[in-house]
Amino acid sequence: xxxxxxxxxxxxxxxxxxxxGLILMFLMPLLLVFIITIIQDSAYKMVNENQIPLLVVNHxxxxxxxKLVSLLxxxxxxxxxxxxxxxxxSLRAELLxxxxxxxxxxxxxxxxxxxxxxxxxxxxxxxxLGLEGDTATGQKVALPRLSFYNDPVLQENYSYSIMSIxxxxxxxIENSMMIERMYENMDLQGQSEKLKKKMISNRVAIDxxxxxxxxxxxxxxxxxxxxxxxxxxxxxxxxVSLGSNIVKERVNGxxxxxxxxxxxxxxxxxSKMAVxxxxxxxxxxxxxxxxxxxxxxxxxxxxxxxxNFVALAAVxxxxxxxxVSYALMIGAIAKTEQQANGFxxxxxxxFGAIGGIxxxxxxxxxxxxxxxxxxxxxxxxxxxxxxxxxxxSWKELRSVFCFLGIFILICQLGTYFKLRxxxxx
Amino acid sequence: MMEGKVCIQxxxxxxxxxxxxxxxxxxxxxxxxxxxxxxxxxxxxxGKTTLxxxxxxxxxxxxxxxxxxxxxxxxxxxxxxxxxxxxPQEYAFYQELTPRQNLDYFGAMYNLSKDTLTxxxxxxxxxxxxxxxxxxxxxxxxxxxxxxxxxxxGIIHQPDILFLDEPTVGVDVQSRNAIIRYLQNINQTGTTIxxxxxxxxxxxxxxxxxxxxxxxxxxxAGELDSLKKxxxxxxLQSLFINLTGEAYRD
Numbered sequence: 001x002x003x004x005x006x007x008x009x010x011x012x013x014x015x016x017x018x019x020x021g022l023i024l025m026f027l028m029p030l031l032l033v034f035i036i037t038i039i040q041d042s043a044y045k046m047v048n049e050n051q052i053p054l055l056v057v058n059h060x061x062x063x064x065x066x067k068l069v070s071l072l073x074x075x076x077x078x079x080x081x082x083x084x085x086x087x088x089x090s091l092r093a094e095l096l097x098x099x100x101x102x103x104x105x106x107x108x109x110x111x112x113x114x115x116x117x118x119x120x121x122x123x124x125x126x127x128x129l130g131l132e133g134d135t136a137t138g139q140k141v142a143l144p145r146l147s148f149y150n151d152p153v154l155q156e157n158y159s160y161s162i163m164s165i166x167x168x169x170x171x172x173i174e175n176s177m178m179i180e181r182m183y184e185n186m187d188l189q190g191q192s193e194k195l196k197k198k199m200i201s202n203r204v205a206i207d208x209x210x211x212x213x214x215x216x217x218x219x220x221x222x223x224x225x226x227x228x229x230x231x232x233x234x235x236x237x238x239x240v241s242l243g244s245n246i247v248k249e250r251v252n253g254x255x256x257x258x259x260x261x262x263x264x265x266x267x268x269x270x271s272k273m274a275v276x277x278x279x280x281x282x283x284x285x286x287x288x289x290x291x292x293x294x295x296x297x298x299x300x301x302x303x304x305x306x307x308n309f310v311a312l313a314a315v316x317x318x319x320x321x322x323x324v325s326y327a328l329m330i331g332a333i334a335k336t337e338q339q340a341n342g343f344x345x346x347x348x349x350x351f352g353a354i355g356g357i358x359x360x361x362x363x364x365x366x367x368x369x370x371x372x373x374x375x376x377x378x379x380x381x382x383x384x385x386x387x388x389x390x391x392x393s394w395k396e397l398r399s400v401f402c403f404l405g406i407f408i409l410i411c412q413l414g415t416y417f418k419l420r421x422x423x424x425x
Numbered sequence: 426m427m428e429g430k431v432c433i434q435x436x437x438x439x440x441x442x443x444x445x446x447x448x449x450x451x452x453x454x455x456x457x458x459x460x461x462x463x464x465x466x467x468x469x470x471x472g473k474t475t476l477x478x479x480x481x482x483x484x485x486x487x488x489x490x491x492x493x494x495x496x497x498x499x500x501x502x503x504x505x506x507x508x509x510x511x512x513p514q515e516y517a518f519y520q521e522l523t524p525r526q527n528l529d530y531f532g533a534m535y536n537l538s539k540d541t542l543t544x545x546x547x548x549x550x551x552x553x554x555x556x557x558x559x560x561x562x563x564x565x566x567x568x569x570x571x572x573x574x575x576x577x578x579g580i581i582h583q584p585d586i587l588f589l590d591e592p593t594v595g596v597d598v599q600s601r602n603a604i605i606r607y608l609q610n611i612n613q614t615g616t617t618i619x620x621x622x623x624x625x626x627x628x629x630x631x632x633x634x635x636x637x638x639x640x641x642x643x644x645x646a647g648e649l650d651s652l653k654k655x656x657x658x659x660x661l662q663s664l665f666i667n668l669t670g671e672a673y674r675d
Binding site: 003005006013014018253254257259261262423 | 481483506509511513516517519529538562
């Protein structure tokens, strides 16, 4: 036991003497979580929140413009900023000045144009039915056009979705007006409600089913992505500390000296792994505490810790082991400390970019989403996603454990064969 | 003819590394006596480090064998590592740690108990003049102090056999004297010392027996005075030049 204690103590002393490594492993994730969560929060809100901030400029003189605004507002899908004084010419600049990403312009002739169109449709129908209705005596007004403005950074499909929603409310208004006008022409004023209800409200419904274990409607917010993402990033950054430690011990002959002693090299490696797994657990504890207690105080979403603590512990452990094993392999392969630090750090940044740490995989193009499967950081993050967003069951986590298990095995074997090649083992 | 009990028997040891085209050692046979100070000498690239690595168990010979004895009785393979101490030429310890922390770690790896380790650690720090710097990081030390830390680690478990690979290289006269004096002391208490050096005057003063290796082959082995007489030379340096030539070695 004294031998194990001494070995662990030596690794701990080496760790606390590595000030740069400690800063990279503990301060860096805190800063990254803090900064990136604040930066990305509004973008995640755009994706996650039901209400889309919409600037509506209504210049309509009739009833239909306000009716459309009211329908959009009552839908609950939009956070309406209704204006009637802004001229259309300055709407583009106003959109950007108000920090909105989408705007709708309703022209002055909106109601008149819809009325005219409804009268025309009704007249055609009456003629086709051989009935004599009121002759449309009013002046014919061209069908109005709505103008939709969007920030160029907004994805095209997102803009089309918003326009489709507006279009569907326009259909409600137009159909309603046509039915009313037809009933009027047939002298059946006030009796159109039943038909309107049947035609407009009574439509095929779409049931939304959430694909999660507990029917949770939780979807990733900026905290749920950034806290685990940057924690994993920092875990793998231990390559700078652990990797260079191993290079030093290989190069200065400490490992060879240990070979002349009545001790197992397994003890040396076990001590290193145990101390750095403990470091990874400390990193998780620190950043998750920030997500739970500090971020909400800054107006950011609170990190909801998953109920399944055993699964959480397992994901943390396997992620830590993946990070430690990668650092061991880099330490075993690199010829100098500079190589270990340089290659180690750059490879983690690349793995992070591919794996959805910097930018979530769901906004990546298809081939990059496929490429993300080759990043261990992606699978670590996937494990946390399953826990946070899908109340992860063991079944859900199976692929995560499988991939990370293979990754750990490859790294450990790589380390073993390289050290054996150098006659250290 | 050497007298006394054999401590290490090197029998026809050869070594060829996997990527090499020539042997680093060829058929080396040496007997090292118990409580001797044995000099393993030779120019650069002669095969000294390879032989010492084989003797310490760092690498295996391609052929031949090395046998260890204590008072004439073979030492079981499982006990050999506990009986030997190794002081490499490199500063093979942790520069970020203090001498105390280094000794604590390596002492524990030699299976010393906490009490024994504490006692021996403090003794070595005292006799090797490291007491005042015992809690400073070794990385801040001079070359001589680092050599003494390197030596202390190799002898903390009081080995029966001590291998030293150029233990005084790059140190000042004071540290060199301190190291040699201490090595002579532990030799007098029964520790067998196997030592390599390029410092011929030091080796001549320190060693009783030597083996001269060149190009992986044993050129001469035996009692130092006998070898000098045999080759009609006055000093070890002359013997060395006589047997290995004056050409540069890279």
